[in-house]
Amino acid sequence: MPPSITLAINGRPISVPPDCTIASALMRSGVPTFRHSVTGQPRGPLCGMGICFECRVTINGVAQQRSCQTLCGEGMEVETDGH
Amino acid sequence: MVTEQPVDVLVIGAGPAGIAAACEAAASGCAVSVVDDNPDWGGQIWRAQRREGTEPQAALWLDRIGRTGVQLLRGTQVVGSKGPGELTAEREGEICSLRYGKLILATGARELFLPFPGWTLPGVMGAGGLQAMVKGGLPIVGRRVVVAGSGPLLLAVAAYLRKRGAEITLLAEQAPTGRIMRFALSLPMSKARQAVALKRSLLGIRQKNGCWPVTAEGSDQIESLTLTNGRRRWSEPCDYLACGFGLVPNWELAALLGCDVRGGRVRVDDVQATTVADVYCAGEPTGIGGVDLALLEGQIAGLAAAGRIDKARRLFPQREKARKFVAALDRAFSLRDELRELAACETIVCRCEDVTHGALRPFTSWRDAKLQTRCGMGPCQGRICGPVANMLYGWSCESVRPPVLPVALSSLAETYKSRDKL
Amino acid sequence: MSGPTYDGLPGGRDIRTERQAGSPSYDAAIVGAGIVGAACARALAEEGRRVLVVDSHLVGGGATGAGMGHVVVMDDSPAQMALNRYSQLLWNEVADELPAGCEFETCGTMWVAADDEEMDEVRRKHAVFAEQGIETFVLDRRGLHEAEPNLRDGLAGGLRVPGDSVIYPPVAARWLMDRAREHGVELLLGATVVEMDGRGLQLSDGRRIEAAMTINAAGNLAPQLTAGLPIRPRKGHLIITDRYPGFVHHQLLELGYLKSAHGSDADSVAFNVQPRKTGQLLIGSSRQFDSETLDVDPPMVERMVARSLQYMPGLAKLSAIRTWTGFRAATPDSLPLIGPHPQIPGLYIATGHEGLGITTSLATARLLVDPLLGRPPAIPVEPYLPARFLPAT
Numbered sequence: 001m002p003p004s005i006t007l008a009i010n011g012r013p014i015s016v017p018p019d020c021t022i023a024s025a026l027m028r029s030g031v032p033t034f035r036h037s038v039t040g041q042p043r044g045p046l047c048g049m050g051i052c053f054e055c056r057v058t059i060n061g062v063a064q065q066r067s068c069q070t071l072c073g074e075g076m077e078v079e080t081d082g083h
Numbered sequence: 084m085v086t087e088q089p090v091d092v093l094v095i096g097a098g099p100a101g102i103a104a105a106c107e108a109a110a111s112g113c114a115v116s117v118v119d120d121n122p123d124w125g126g127q128i129w130r131a132q133r134r135e136g137t138e139p140q141a142a143l144w145l146d147r148i149g150r151t152g153v154q155l156l157r158g159t160q161v162v163g164s165k166g167p168g169e170l171t172a173e174r175e176g177e178i179c180s181l182r183y184g185k186l187i188l189a190t191g192a193r194e195l196f197l198p199f200p201g202w203t204l205p206g207v208m209g210a211g212g213l214q215a216m217v218k219g220g221l222p223i224v225g226r227r228v229v230v231a232g233s234g235p236l237l238l239a240v241a242a243y244l245r246k247r248g249a250e251i252t253l254l255a256e257q258a259p260t261g262r263i264m265r266f267a268l269s270l271p272m273s274k275a276r277q278a279v280a281l282k283r284s285l286l287g288i289r290q291k292n293g294c295w296p297v298t299a300e301g302s303d304q305i306e307s308l309t310l311t312n313g314r315r316r317w318s319e320p321c322d323y324l325a326c327g328f329g330l331v332p333n334w335e336l337a338a339l340l341g342c343d344v345r346g347g348r349v350r351v352d353d354v355q356a357t358t359v360a361d362v363y364c365a366g367e368p369t370g371i372g373g374v375d376l377a378l379l380e381g382q383i384a385g386l387a388a389a390g391r392i393d394k395a396r397r398l399f400p401q402r403e404k405a406r407k408f409v410a411a412l413d414r415a416f417s418l419r420d421e422l423r424e425l426a427a428c429e430t431i432v433c434r435c436e437d438v439t440h441g442a443l444r445p446f447t448s449w450r451d452a453k454l455q456t457r458c459g460m461g462p463c464q465g466r467i468c469g470p471v472a473n474m475l476y477g478w479s480c481e482s483v484r485p486p487v488l489p490v491a492l493s494s495l496a497e498t499y500k501s502r503d504k505l
Numbered sequence: 506m507s508g509p510t511y512d513g514l515p516g517g518r519d520i521r522t523e524r525q526a527g528s529p530s531y532d533a534a535i536v537g538a539g540i541v542g543a544a545c546a547r548a549l550a551e552e553g554r555r556v557l558v559v560d561s562h563l564v565g566g567g568a569t570g571a572g573m574g575h576v577v578v579m580d581d582s583p584a585q586m587a588l589n590r591y592s593q594l595l596w597n598e599v600a601d602e603l604p605a606g607c608e609f610e611t612c613g614t615m616w617v618a619a620d621d622e623e624m625d626e627v628r629r630k631h632a633v634f635a636e637q638g639i640e641t642f643v644l645d646r647r648g649l650h651e652a653e654p655n656l657r658d659g660l661a662g663g664l665r666v667p668g669d670s671v672i673y674p675p676v677a678a679r680w681l682m683d684r685a686r687e688h689g690v691e692l693l694l695g696a697t698v699v700e701m702d703g704r705g706l707q708l709s710d711g712r713r714i715e716a717a718m719t720i721n722a723a724g725n726l727a728p729q730l731t732a733g734l735p736i737r738p739r740k741g742h743l744i745i746t747d748r749y750p751g752f753v754h755h756q757l758l759e760l761g762y763l764k765s766a767h768g769s770d771a772d773s774v775a776f777n778v779q780p781r782k783t784g785q786l787l788i789g790s791s792r793q794f795d796s797e798t799l800d801v802d803p804p805m806v807e808r809m810v811a812r813s814l815q816y817m818p819g820l821a822k823l824s825a826i827r828t829w830t831g832f833r834a835a836t837p838d839s840l841p842l843i844g845p846h847p848q849i850p851g852l853y854i855a856t857g858h859e860g861l862g863i864t865t866s867l868a869t870a871r872l873l874v875d876p877l878l879g880r881p882p883a884i885p886v887e888p889y890l891p892a893r894f895l896p897a898t
Contacts, residue, residue: 019122019134020220027221032205032304038437038783042303044205046434046467048215049127050120051193053462053489054434056747064462064489064747064824068219071122165803451563454570454675455606462747462826484827485801489747492788493821495803495828496810 007076022067022078023048023055034067035081057081084497087156089182090114092388093170095336096189097155098126099141099374100366102148103381104187104388109151111389117153118172118181120160120488124148126191127211128374131218140374156181162494163485164340167361171497173490178497185361185388188337188349189381192330192367195470197418198432198440199425201299202326210240210327217247224248226322229308231255231296234329234416235281235373242284244325251288253319255310257295257328258416266415274408295422299324313421328418331470332368338483347473347481354395355384363388373412376405423475432475433468435461440475449478462489530715531557534706536698536730537722539569540674540863541855543681544870545720550688552878557714558682558690559706561697565678568724571831573743573779573787574672574863575756577614580633581763584840584888589861590637591884592868596670599867606676608782614669615644615653615755617776617816618661623760627664634666641666655752655819671756671779674863681866698723701730703851720873722855724834724862731846735894736857738832742791742805747824750784759816762790766860767839770794774809776816786823788813790860792833799830835859836894843872843889847897854891 004015007022009029016025023045026034033042034055045055050069058079059065067078092108094101097119109115117124124145125132132141159174170181194209196202208216210232217223228249230241233256241254256263270278294312299305307320337349342357342364344350349364351357357364365384366377379402386395426432428441438458446452449459449472458472459465459480469480486495533549535542538560546558560566576596578589596609603609618624627643634641642665644652649663686692700707701721706714721727725738757778765775777790791809796802806828813820836842836857846852855869872889875882 016220019131021216024216024220024222027216034205037203037431037434041203041431041437042205043203043434044304045208045216046196046212047193047209048212048219049193050488051463051466052434056462062822063749068216069120072220163803448563450566454563454565455679460745460827462824464827484829485803486825486828489824489826491821492744492746492810492823492825493814495744495825496807496814 005072005074007072007074007078009078010080016072020072022057022059022065022070022072022076025072026057026067026078026080031080033080085177085179087116087179087181088114089184090116091184092187092385093118093181093183093185094187094189095119095161096126096191096366097121097124098128098189098191098366098377099144100191100377100381100384101126101187101189102144103378104189104363104365104385105153106144106147106151107382107385107391108187108389109153111386111391113389115151115153116156116181118156118159118161120158122157124155127215130215135218144378160490161336161487162490163487171494173494176491176493178494185363186340187381187384187388188340188342188357188362188364188368189366189377189384190333190336190368192332192371193466194327195329195331195474196326196467197328197422197425197474198430198471199296199298200427200430201301201305203431203434204299204301204305205303206301206305206322207299207324207326210237210325212327213323213325214240214243217244223323225250227252227320228323228325229253229255229319229321230325231308231310232327232329233257233418234327235412236327236330237325238281238285240325241288242281245285245288252321253310254285254288254290255294255296256290256292257419257422258292260292262415263292266411269411271408295419295425296324296326297425328422329416330367330371332371334368335464335466335483336487337362337364337368338481339485339487344481347470353399354387354392355380356387370409372405372409376402376409379405418474426475432471433458433461435463435468438468443472443476446476449480450482452478464488531555532716533557533718533720534559534701534714534716535720535722536560536701536706537567537724537726537856538564538678538682538692538694539567539722539724540565540678540681540866541724541858541869542720542722543678543685544866545722545855545873546685546690547681547688548870548874550685550690552874553688556685556690557693557716558685559693559696559698559708559714561695563694564682564692565675568831568833568862569678570675571743571829572674572741572833572860572863573777573789574674574677575614575779576670576672576864577756577861578634578639578666578669579763579861580630581767581839585861586633586637587884588840588865588868588889590639591871592865593668593670595867595871596672596864600670603672603677603680606673607680608673608676609670610672610782611668611670612780613665613667613755615649615757616664616666617649617656617757617759618663619759620661624661626760627662630664639666639668653754653757655817656757657816657818660816665755669756671781672863673781677863698730701852703846703849718851718853718877720853720855724856725832727834727854727856731849731852731854733895734842734854734857734891735837736834736842737794739835739859740791740793740796740830740832741789741860742801742809742828742830744788744806744810744825744828746786746788747826748784749786749823752784752819752823753778753780753786753817756780757816765790765792772805774805774812776812778813778817778820785826786820788820794835799832801828801830833859834862840889841865841869842891842894843869844886844891847892847895
């Protein structure tokens with residue numbers, strides 16, 4: 001059984017397989033809305049490759065991180081912009 | 084700041100072109116490093132191939148690069164240039180200095196997104212985008228996916244997603260059947276075999292040509308997609324839309340380094356040299372051409388950077404053949420005019436700043452639109468909306484400012500110790 | 506007609522009685538569609554004058570589009586203060602009319618003192634502002650920290666100037682130009698002026714524009730059209746970050762900013778951060794002479810960022826989206842050139858605003874136009890007259 005990684009998404013723990021991106025972890029945890037646009041529209045990942053910046057969330061207290069380009073790490077704390 | 088060992092050849096991008104370039108340069112005796120912001124070799128098209136091993140061509144080249152011992156500086160994002168022969172890059176919040184004799188840019192491509200009402204809903208992604216997400220751990224088993232847009236990438240994505248358990252409700256290609264058939268019939272044997280294999284992997288998937296998305300519906304995420312074939316409309320319920328209209332070169336780093344870029348392509352000579360001394364460019368940034376052309380251009384650039392012009396020249400005929408194939412492909416999948424008319428007044432064109440089609444239309448230049456609406460001034464630095472603006476309004480969207488991608492502010496201050504006393 | 510006009514001043518000419526048979530096609534031709542040119546156009550047009558504005562590129566595409574839009578009162582000299590103050594009042598008068606895209610926000614300025622010596626300067630400024638009827642608040646160390654929690658510990662205090670504002674200049678320039686056009690101003694973009702005198706403009710395509718008066722509002726290009734204008738381009742860098750609403754509340758300036766702006770010609774940086782309505786931060790500032798290209802200079806950026814991190818360490822982790830440069834039009838005494846050219850009748854100058862073009866654009870227009878119409882200017886125009894640098898005939 002491959003080791004799984006546990007991280008917190010908006011305070012709730014979730015376990016994911018290794019090589020899982022934060023973006024995929026967010027979607028696994030049932031969060032389709034990662035953030036809101038300038039005029040408040042719900043947004044999620046678009047390009048999957050770190051170019052569109054629609055997947056930005058706060059990781060370990062640092063805001064505006066691209067979740068699709070970040071692999072899940074043990075104990076990471078992820079927050080969406082929570083409107 | 085970390086200063087990496089200077090290398091003879093520094094390659095930016097670990098996709099097919101970068102891998103091929105690094106292999107040839109290393110085989111010619113050069114000290115080589117490859118930089119990529121992803122966690123592993125492969126770029127986009129061979130993403131996760133080291134783990135999945137489904138592409139024989141990828142396996143071949145990944146094995147080859149593995150045996151050269153060339154180091155991959157993974158998770159490393161280029162920030163900018165310190166001057167000739169030196170780039171700065173950011174990795175895990177730390178700045179590193181990358182010094183080189185020759186530089187090979189293999190920065191690949193991104194998808195072209197064309198806006199239509201609802202395209203900003205969560206769940207609407209690029210075709211390669213959804214595939215990348217699934218490779219990054221997104222569960223897709225039992226999820227209904229519509230794959231739409233244009234180009235052979237759609238077929239590969241549909242086949243991959245289906246293999247991973249997705250329910251592909253529809254594969255919608257905008258090019259008309261006639262054009263695709265003629266293209267298929269013109270394929271050389273090797274390509275024809277590939278096409279047949281691809282077709283076989285798509286058996287059972289509902290496919291339609293000559294149709295395209297019109298609106299995505301849903302409140303917080305996509306729930307259905309309405310398509311048209313130009314005569315009638317219908318809706319497909321879905322959980323995800325994998326939608327891409329072809330690829331666009333990633334030319335920005337080359338432009339920042341002063342390379343001549345025309346029409347969104349980096350200009351290179353016959354040995355893949357750019358207009359800046361000691362800087363080469365290979366693969367998609369010189370013009371979208373797919374894996375085969377990227378491999379050839381990468382090899383030529385690697386050989387040229389290593390001073391092996393004679394060996395590089397021997398690949399010219401194969402490169403020429405690959406170019407012809409690409410030209411035929413482009414004709415087959417060229418985008419129809421209706422796709423330019425999909426955006427409504429209120430449809431967002433610049434997603435970073437929520438600037439609508441209606442707000443942009445009256446302007447006559449990218450610069451004026453940027454200054455007045457902030458379009459293109461967000462974190463994507465115009466990568467998504469620039470190609471859209473070019474398609475919809477005919478603007479040339481080719482200005483670039485450092486950093487090449489957003490970086491932490493501290494990364495812009497790495498070495499300078501302020502002499503100003505506080 | 507009563508009231509002072511330019512008649513008594515070197516180079517002045519009364520245009521009120523100019524119109525006659527065979528008169529020139531425009532009352533005024535303005536070179537430069539930046540914020541100063543746009544403000545002048547609007548001021549003239551609102552008085553019923555027939556105006557043409559010519560620019561080789563866009564409205565607000567030069568220094569106007571490159572800089573921070575800080576509407577600020579600077580007290581480095583009485584003349585500077587008078588001009589800023591007057592112009593700020595004019596901005597406040599139109600604030601309610603400005604569209605949302607102008608992002609006009611009276612967030613105030615916070616001058617930051619790093620040590621006791623700078624706190625003395627804070628108190629001095631407070632007194633000077635008070636004399637001028639401008640309300641400011643002296644904050645001690647704790648007060649500063651409460652007002653701007655992301656400033657580093659250990660700063661001595663600050664001066665809060667609540668009446669200062671921020672604005673987004675390109676849209677503001679466009680708004681001024683739109684108001685001007687509503688009054689009939691014609692705008693000619695993409696046309697290059699190769700010569701100008703007091704009677705008109707010569708375009709690169711051979712066309713001649715006739716006008717009763719001309720205004721050189723061409724910023725850094727002004728000396729190319731009017732020989733002898735003591736304008737030097739002073740390069741600045743800016744960085745814009747991603748959105749961090751609430752990270753900074755006021756426009757933050759270190760007290761050393763004025764030293765940087767008006768000190769020696771050496772390259773300098775000064776801590777200067779602006780919060781935009783969007784939550785993005787604009788980070789400046791830098792000054793260099795002798796750099797002729799708009800290329801970003803990484804060493805200057807590094808110095809500027811290092812300086813800003815000294816005041817606000819939390820900036821380190823913010824995402825920097827873009828860096829760019831612009832040229833300020835600088836004069837030897839840091840005051841703009843506003844008024845008639847003493848040797849060339851009909852030619853007026855409106856440029857040389859260095860880092861205060863946005864602030865002083867509206868007052869510049871009024872100081873230029875009021876004397877032409879026989880109206881007493883609200884403040885004395887003498888300190889800004891081009892004649893101070895150009896010998897009279």
